[in-house]
Amino acid sequence: MNKSQIKGLKKASRVIHAGGHPDSETGAIIPPIYQTTTYVQSSPGVHKGYEYTRSHNPTRTRLEECLASLEEAKHAVVTASGISAAMLVMHAIPAGSTVLLSDDVYGGTYRLFTTVFQDIHNFVFINTTDIKEVEKKIKEHKPHLLWIETPTNPLLKITDVKKVTTISKKYKVKTLVDNTFMSPYFQNPLTLGADIVLHSMTKYINGHSDVVGGALMLNDKKLYEKIWKLQNSLGPSQSPFDSWLVLRGIKTLAIRMEAHQKNALQVAKFLESHPMVEKVIYPGLKSHPQYKIAKSQMSGFGGMMTFFLKGDIKKSKKFLSKIKLFSLAESLGGVESLIEHPAIMTHASIPKETREELGITDNLIRLSVGIENVDDLINDLDTTLKAIR
Numbered sequence: 001m002n003k004s005q006i007k008g009l010k011k012a013s014r015v016i017h018a019g020g021h022p023d024s025e026t027g028a029i030i031p032p033i034y035q036t037t038t039y040v041q042s043s044p045g046v047h048k049g050y051e052y053t054r055s056h057n058p059t060r061t062r063l064e065e066c067l068a069s070l071e072e073a074k075h076a077v078v079t080a081s082g083i084s085a086a087m088l089v090m091h092a093i094p095a096g097s098t099v100l101l102s103d104d105v106y107g108g109t110y111r112l113f114t115t116v117f118q119d120i121h122n123f124v125f126i127n128t129t130d131i132k133e134v135e136k137k138i139k140e141h142k143p144h145l146l147w148i149e150t151p152t153n154p155l156l157k158i159t160d161v162k163k164v165t166t167i168s169k170k171y172k173v174k175t176l177v178d179n180t181f182m183s184p185y186f187q188n189p190l191t192l193g194a195d196i197v198l199h200s201m202t203k204y205i206n207g208h209s210d211v212v213g214g215a216l217m218l219n220d221k222k223l224y225e226k227i228w229k230l231q232n233s234l235g236p237s238q239s240p241f242d243s244w245l246v247l248r249g250i251k252t253l254a255i256r257m258e259a260h261q262k263n264a265l266q267v268a269k270f271l272e273s274h275p276m277v278e279k280v281i282y283p284g285l286k287s288h289p290q291y292k293i294a295k296s297q298m299s300g301f302g303g304m305m306t307f308f309l310k311g312d313i314k315k316s317k318k319f320l321s322k323i324k325l326f327s328l329a330e331s332l333g334g335v336e337s338l339i340e341h342p343a344i345m346t347h348a349s350i351p352k353e354t355r356e357e358l359g360i361t362d363n364l365i366r367l368s369v370g371i372e373n374v375d376d377l378i379n380d381l382d383t384t385l386k387a388i389r
């Protein structure tokens, strides 16, 4: 199939075929890992588009083609990690810019902004789920960039991307959406008005907990070229083997995301009805305060949820030490179920007062629901809850 034919396919087909054309030399259905640093030129400056792997690599190019297709973007840049993708954006905006951002962004993003870029840009944390506050803060701070995570981590707060980008466009502010939690399968922020999409490919896109990687997708050619030049100058390019592994993992993105959300909804309903659970936050539950927005801008609800256990930190620790099928670990988005304690683990870099203001309390537990048999998952939660009663 040629590129325009692939463009017409549904996402479940594009995850397999975009960037997946057979190798032209041998017909190999799986593209080779171009494990090379350099490329032979026929005469000085005459080459086939590849000179040096920090700049370009054919395996990485295929992954970029696939990602651009899935995010409905013209361009994609694959990076060595999600956080290096964020770093490139910080270098791409003029020094001294103001960045407005969601107040419960991913802990590593918070750390990057407040301990590395704090003297270069101004960061103003706001509640992006409140549209009136967004407009008020844009008028007040005249930002260059609005940085949104939706749903947020770990509280799964949802920002109405269409409404927010209508406002940011009015004031000529660029909007970036960190789309890691939904993956390009369930949400496409560019089609909702965003200018840049960021992904940690480490999570759902690769989906097998064996690669760290990131990506930026966008339509603006000039900005893309600037970001690509920064990647070439700063050096956080992904290795060919890691790009190849992501290309392998991404083929099952559609069926994995469907399985994650099917399991997650059942787990959420189980926890919601359990007497030892105070509250469950999952975008697919009607009890989620922004269920309607979630339904309108996402085509699924994903596999991430948090719940508040009735009890104190001791009880949470006991629960987390006893649970078996859910592995106690940071990260998310792999086929195996993970469980963690945001206040001690992923969000420890956020000061305690800020955490408490946000609602990241000591009895908050985050789940990344995997694709195991759901009865086994529920049984594991149920048994562990009984054991700590």
Ligand SMILES: *Cc1c(COP(=O)(O)O)cnc(C)c1O
Binding pocket: 081, 082, 083, 084, 106, 108, 109, 149, 153, 178, 180, 181, 199, 200, 201, 202, 203, 212, 213, 214
């Ligand atoms: C993990 C994560 C990142 C950072 O990505 P890395 O690949 O770990 O560098 C950024 N945003 C979100 C929402 C994440 O979950």
